[in-house]
Amino acid sequence: MESLEFVVMLDGVPEKAELVDFLASLPDWNQKAREVFEANGNHIELSANDRADEVLATESESGYLHYQWSIESTPLSSVTEEQQVEFARALTAELSRMRAGVRVEVLANFEDLI
Amino acid sequence: MSIGDIIRVLAVAKQEVRTAYASADLALTCLANTRTHFDGATTGTSDHAPVEISEILVVAQGNLEFAMRTATLLERKIEDFSNKLGPGEMFTDPPPITINAPHGDYRTETPQGFTSRRFKEFARRTRQLVKHFSLPDGELVIQGSRVKRTARTDSDIDIALRVNDEKFFETAERVLDRTRPGTKLRQRRLDRIRHNGQISSFDLGPEFIELRQKLLESEFPHKIQFSVLRIGGRLDTPPYRRIN
Numbered sequence: 001m002e003s004l005e006f007v008v009m010l011d012g013v014p015e016k017a018e019l020v021d022f023l024a025s026l027p028d029w030n031q032k033a034r035e036v037f038e039a040n041g042n043h044i045e046l047s048a049n050d051r052a053d054e055v056l057a058t059e060s061e062s063g064y065l066h067y068q069w070s071i072e073s074t075p076l077s078s079v080t081e082e083q084q085v086e087f088a089r090a091l092t093a094e095l096s097r098m099r100a101g102v103r104v105e106v107l108a109n110f111e112d113l114i
Numbered sequence: 115m116s117i118g119d120i121i122r123v124l125a126v127a128k129q130e131v132r133t134a135y136a137s138a139d140l141a142l143t144c145l146a147n148t149r150t151h152f153d154g155a156t157t158g159t160s161d162h163a164p165v166e167i168s169e170i171l172v173v174a175q176g177n178l179e180f181a182m183r184t185a186t187l188l189e190r191k192i193e194d195f196s197n198k199l200g201p202g203e204m205f206t207d208p209p210p211i212t213i214n215a216p217h218g219d220y221r222t223e224t225p226q227g228f229t230s231r232r233f234k235e236f237a238r239r240t241r242q243l244v245k246h247f248s249l250p251d252g253e254l255v256i257q258g259s260r261v262k263r264t265a266r267t268d269s270d271i272d273i274a275l276r277v278n279d280e281k282f283f284e285t286a287e288r289v290l291d292r293t294r295p296g297t298k299l300r301q302r303r304l305d306r307i308r309h310n311g312q313i314s315s316f317d318l319g320p321e322f323i324e325l326r327q328k329l330l331e332s333e334f335p336h337k338i339q340f341s342v343l344r345i346g347g348r349l350d351t352p353p354y355r356r357i358n
Binding site for chain 2 (some may be wrong): 033045052065105111
């Protein structure tokens with residue numbers, strides 16, 4: 001069965017602290033631990049990508065695999081696909097506005113709907 | 115007062131916050147044990163007083179956990195501020211808090227940030243998590259900074275289930291079965307399976323994270339990283355502290 005979790009791969013934000021503060025400031029986001037949040041019925045974890053690579057991130061077709069950060073979002077309450085799509089869209093829009101040069105990519109079973 | 119002096123004062127403040135955190139952690143363990151014994155001793159009595167006292171203990175536990183989260187955030191704020199004031203070499207980071215003094219044997223030592231009793235409880239709950247989710251047999255370990263004793267108060271707790279190739283790829287199949295072919299999500303999962311030899315909590319899915327929260331995060335207020343690791347894979351790196 002396909003599930004509704006999604007990952008936002010993110011590049012162009014040099015400091016994790018900036019990203020943490022940004023996510024913590026989003027409306028209705030509840031910070032549970034340093035890099036752990038809850039929002040829209042999702043458990044969300046921010047992590048540094050251990051496959052990050054500045055060159056591969058820009059040059060290869062699957063460059064998003066090598067972005068600096070991943071934001072993994074897992075629904076823990078009964079959310080619909082429509083709600084998850086909307087949530088992923090809203091999050092990527094916010095992240096794109098965070099600073100110039102930010103690149104975001106949503107990875108999900110429903111990614112074609114984003 | 116120079117910037118260097120301010121940074122040194124901040125370093126001391128940061129150390130004090132860490133000490134407060136460690137004390138609160140220890141108090142939390144004592145309180146949890148007290149509640150367990152109290153509940154055990156008063157179960158079955160018709161008096162309402164024990165229930166009320168038990169509820170007060172739960173509230174006290176909640177307050178201690180809140181104090182620990184606040185200490186973690188405060189430590190981060192101090193560090194961010196210090197970093198803005200001057201270059202890294204001016205900032206002398208105090209040694210990490212060690213409730214149990216390091217002895218140098220990672221295999222038997224209690225990981226950093228735990229009392230031995232609290233670690234036993236953590237290990238018991240972790241074994242329960244693996245069993246309830248029907249993960250394959252393997253060596254269940256803690257790795258990373260908690261074992262190397264380089265952790266900060268807000269460091270992750272890294273748990274790994276080390277399994278052989280056969281079990282690793284069986285679990286990987288289970289993950290890929292619920293990932294739509296042709297998606298970038300599938301490509302990322304395949305990439306991590308191939309290059310890292312890793313299946314993360316996120317890959318194991320919502321039911322796993324929900325169970326992990328219920329068993330671990332509810333009692334241990336840290337970011338918990340749980341992965342199934344292929345023995346010999348890129349992320350299968352010692353030292354380990356075995357917990358099964």
